[in-house]
Amino acid sequence: MRIEREIVFPATPAEVWEAITEAERLEEWFATEVEFDPQPGGEGVFRWGDGDERRAVVREAEPEERLVLDWDDEGEVVLELEEVDGGTRLHVTETSPDWSAALELHAFAWATVA
Amino acid sequence: MGHGRVDLVFDALGDPARRALVEAVAERGDATATELAAGLPVTRQAVAKQLATLADAGLLSATRAGRETRYAVTPEPLSDAVGWMVDVGAAWDDRLARLRRSLAKERAVR
Numbered sequence: 001m002r003i004e005r006e007i008v009f010p011a012t013p014a015e016v017w018e019a020i021t022e023a024e025r026l027e028e029w030f031a032t033e034v035e036f037d038p039q040p041g042g043e044g045v046f047r048w049g050d051g052d053e054r055r056a057v058v059r060e061a062e063p064e065e066r067l068v069l070d071w072d073d074e075g076e077v078v079l080e081l082e083e084v085d086g087g088t089r090l091h092v093t094e095t096s097p098d099w100s101a102a103l104e105l106h107a108f109a110w111a112t113v114a
Numbered sequence: 115m116g117h118g119r120v121d122l123v124f125d126a127l128g129d130p131a132r133r134a135l136v137e138a139v140a141e142r143g144d145a146t147a148t149e150l151a152a153g154l155p156v157t158r159q160a161v162a163k164q165l166a167t168l169a170d171a172g173l174l175s176a177t178r179a180g181r182e183t184r185y186a187v188t189p190e191p192l193s194d195a196v197g198w199m200v201d202v203g204a205a206w207d208d209r210l211a212r213l214r215r216s217l218a219k220e221r222a223v224r
Contacts, residue, residue, distance in 0.1 A: 003202045007210050011217045019217055028219075029212035090213075092206055096198050 001096045010087040013064040020067060020079055020090075044069060126171035130207060131156075132164050133200050136173060136187065139165075140197075144186040146179070 009016055019025045021038035031046035037058070044056040056077075060068040067079040080091040126132055138153075139145050147162035154161065165185050169176045174185040 001198060003199060003206060005203075005206045005210060007214070009214060009217050011221065015217060015220065019213060019220070025216060025220075028216040029209055090210070092210070094202055094206065096202070 003092075003094045005092040006089060007092075008084060008087050008089045013081045013083050013088045016081055016088045016090060017064045021061075038067065126168050126173055127199050127203070129164075130203075132168055133203055135161065135164055136168060137200055137204070139174060139185050140187045140200075144177075144184050146182040146184050148182060 011019075019029070021036065023034040023036045026034040026036060026046075031054075032049045033047040035043070035045040037043055038061050040058055040061055042058040042061070044058065045053065046056070047053045055072040056069040057072075058067070059070050059076075060066055065081055069077045071077070076093075076095045078091075078093040078095075080093075082089045082091070127136070135150060138150055142149070147158050147165055150165075151158040151161040162183075165174060165176075165183070168174045169185065173188060175188050177184045177186070
């Protein structure tokens with residue numbers, strides 16, 4: 001199961017890359033407190049004001065093009081950048097942890113019966 | 115037929131307004147189009163149409179109550195999977211809005 005979002009920012013790919021990889025910039029939009037090492041194998045720790053914490057490992061990092069994170073709870077986030085007229089398109093794909101594959105099958109079976 | 119139903123589910127949840135309605139119904143337990151429209155800048159008819167789409171996809175159950183239809187979120191396990199989509203989708207909508215502001219702010223500074 002996955003979520004996808006696409007948005008065009010009036011900014012260069014370099015500006016968007018900075019905003020999605022520098023810890024202090026990530027703290028402006030992603031989480032309250034961020035530690036992040038944006039290179040393959042690098043680790044990310046994201047904390048939110050409500051006490052929530054998520055950890056991730058960088059699987060891929062192609063500057064200004066593509067960033068892939070593996071969440072420690074097995075989900076995955078892919079951020080893809082593309083220069084377009086008027087700025088940079090950011091495509092986000094978040095894939096859910098494995099447990100949802102079973103749920104999805106349930107949902108499919110359920111939908112078939114219903 | 116089954117595949118068509120699953121496509122309906124994903125199409126129904128592809129729209130932010132409809133995801134918001136699923137969340138609103140889930141928060142209230144059950145609700146009518148009139149009740150939901152009261153808190154929104156849209157007409158009751160528009161909400162009723164969206165609710166019907168969600169019910170067609172099997173995400174909401176519909177029960178006639180007098181002249182109105184009451185909607186409720188359908189039971190587990192589908193609603194767990196739907197809950198994940200709704201939560202994660204809403205989180206990204208919020209994050210990307212903040213990212214847009216962060217990028218604009220950075221531009222203004224430079």
